[in-house]
Amino acid sequence: MQRFLILLILTLLSFGMTGQSESTDQDAFFLKDIYTQSLSKSKAYHWLDTLCRTAGPRLSGSQASYDGLAYLEAVLSDMAFDTIFHVDCMVPRWHRGSHTLDLEHKGKAIPTRSTMLGNSLGTGGSLVTGDIIEVLELDSLAGMADQLKDKVVFFNRPMDPSLVRTFHAYGRAVDQRVFGPSRAGKYGAKAVIVRSMASQIDTIPHTGVTVYEEDAIAKIPGIAISTYDAEVLSDYLDNGSVQATISSTSTPLPDTSSYSIVAEIKGSEYPDEIILVGGHIDSWDIGQGAHDDGAGCVQSIQVIETLLALDYKPKRTIRCVLFINEENGLNGGKSYAEYSNANGEYHLAAIESDAGGFTPRGFSCTADEAVFIDKLRNLKTFEPLLEPYDLYLKKGGAGADINPLKSQNGLLIGLNPDSQRYFDYHHTAEDKIEHVHPRELLLGGAAMTSLVYLIDQHGL
Ligand SMILES: [Zn+2]
Known part of the structure; x- marks a missing residue:
């Protein structure tokens, strides 16, 4: 009975009294399940808390950056991924x-x-x-x-x-x-x-x-x-x-080797179409990198956690990528795109969370001019399903780490949280776990999961 009421409310809100289709009903139900699972059972805040407290500030090439990588890889390894691998790169090092x-x-x-x-x-x-x-x-x-x-x-x-x-x-x-x-x-x-x-x-x-x-x-x-x-x-x-x-x-130190982490679930129908979710694991050295960008990393893992908990079998290949070196070089994002291009891959969509773990407002997206109008139009068809969760879809920036994937002609998407408090903490000693609100963090991950699900089901 409760499920029926939710369905009725969601579909009435979204489409008025007409336009309900079977797949829309299924989608509305599944999005509701995503939010229920995320808000009541996700471990994302716990992971972020552990990352901040045990690894701490994670400047590229520092011991803490390797500790953070090892911790989140252990979290990923406990999940039913098909493969987990590293994309290696050199990173600059700097001593404050x-x-x-x-x-x-x-x-x-x-x-x-x-x-x-x-x-x-x-x-x-x-x-x-x-x-x-x-x-x-x-x-x-x-x-x-x-x-x-x-x-x-x-x-x-x-x-x-x-x-x-x-x-x-x-x-x-x-x-x-x-x-x-x-x-x-x-x-x-x-x-x-x-x-x-x-x-x-x-x-x-x-x-x-x-x-x-x-x-x-x-x-x-x-x-x-x-x-x-x-x-x-x-x-x-x-x-x-x-x-x-x-x-x-302060002084620069010699470059050193590091890596980004890639965890993948192969798609059952369109394995060559990749949907990426990601954030960057490195941070500046004076805070814990909680909002920037531990939040984006654990939200990306939350996407997979949620889909697996709901026993969802993706049609397309879903990848969770934790990029290294966004802050002072972007070598993680660049080397990932090089790896991907060398293997002839196609990212249908890449979604990055790198704007803080605050209440999500929606997503902004960009793509190569040749494909953008069509892809945005297709993306916009999901808007009625996201509207009950107060999420918009619009044109705009996506994310520094995924930008190098633009030449693959997929859609690059950024999670847009409320931005009013982000620059109170950004790159400061105050960017710590105490300033991340657990529920706001989980809502961001639930929003990303919803969009991944819709793109996986319907393409772009
Ligand atoms: Zn960042």
Whole structure:
């Protein structure tokens, strides 16, 4: 009786009084079963808790990254996969070391909370001193060339708070962190301070990758300060000069070998059409990588856990992929695509979760222009079945690790959770298990499972 009522409600919500078909009824029932199983029995939060507490921060090439890989492979090995294998790749390694940042205005010390940018060079432990000059745009540097020599350049353009989707604000501000040290070094600056990529004013510094471009003349250190400290520093600069003194033992280390993990269930009818679910197992070294991206890894495993618990036999090949080295190189995503292309594979769909373990809102997708309109139209036919779970389907970004698969002409899909709190934790010491809500995490995995099921049943 209860099942009948659920079916009735779901189908009425989705299609009005008409349009019910037998397969739609089956799909609606199965999606309900996915959510029931996920929300009452999934172990995904337990896996994430164990990963965060036992492996901890998992920077590529670190012992913790191998510990994390080994733990999640053990979790996968307890499930009925047909095969589990590694795709090897080389990864860069980086040692954060220790650093100091002292700011002084008219003989008075200004306290700051700071962290070295990932992949930054240090000062070899010696002190580097310079007057701070505030800059808002990378493009402004050329016009200020004669003012930058021996200075410490302070990039202070905030993430735009008027943008509702915080990833858009991040995308428009992060050039300062990624290219700031490389570009300022060309004009003789001694070091760079970057305003943290955060959505709000707080005292938490955010690390993240900085890149020294090939034509970088001088590789100078980059440090992030919290948004609160950036506001304070900017106020002091309005009233006179501020001197920075920096020391850092950060240093790159030789590349080393690592791997991504692939676990596969062969499809019974269309084994050559692969549906991938994945996240990246590496993280920055100052938090536990709970939201970024332990959450995406355990949600991807939850997809398989749920389908197996429901005794589902996929028509298409389903792969769970845990990528290494998203944060500072993307060598896991690149090497996986190379492996896949070399084997003539076709990913019909790849779904990545790498935007935090928050309440899912829907999915955004992209593909090669040649196939995108048709694939999106086909995907959109699932919308009425997902609508009861408050999930949309739209055009947009998918995921850094799966992007290299675009040339296979399948659909690349990203899980879109609520983004409002993501940049409170992203790349910080606060990205830890205490900030992941178990139910929100499981809802994300259930959303991914639902989409995998629908694509497996109906294709694209
Ligand atoms: Zn990530």
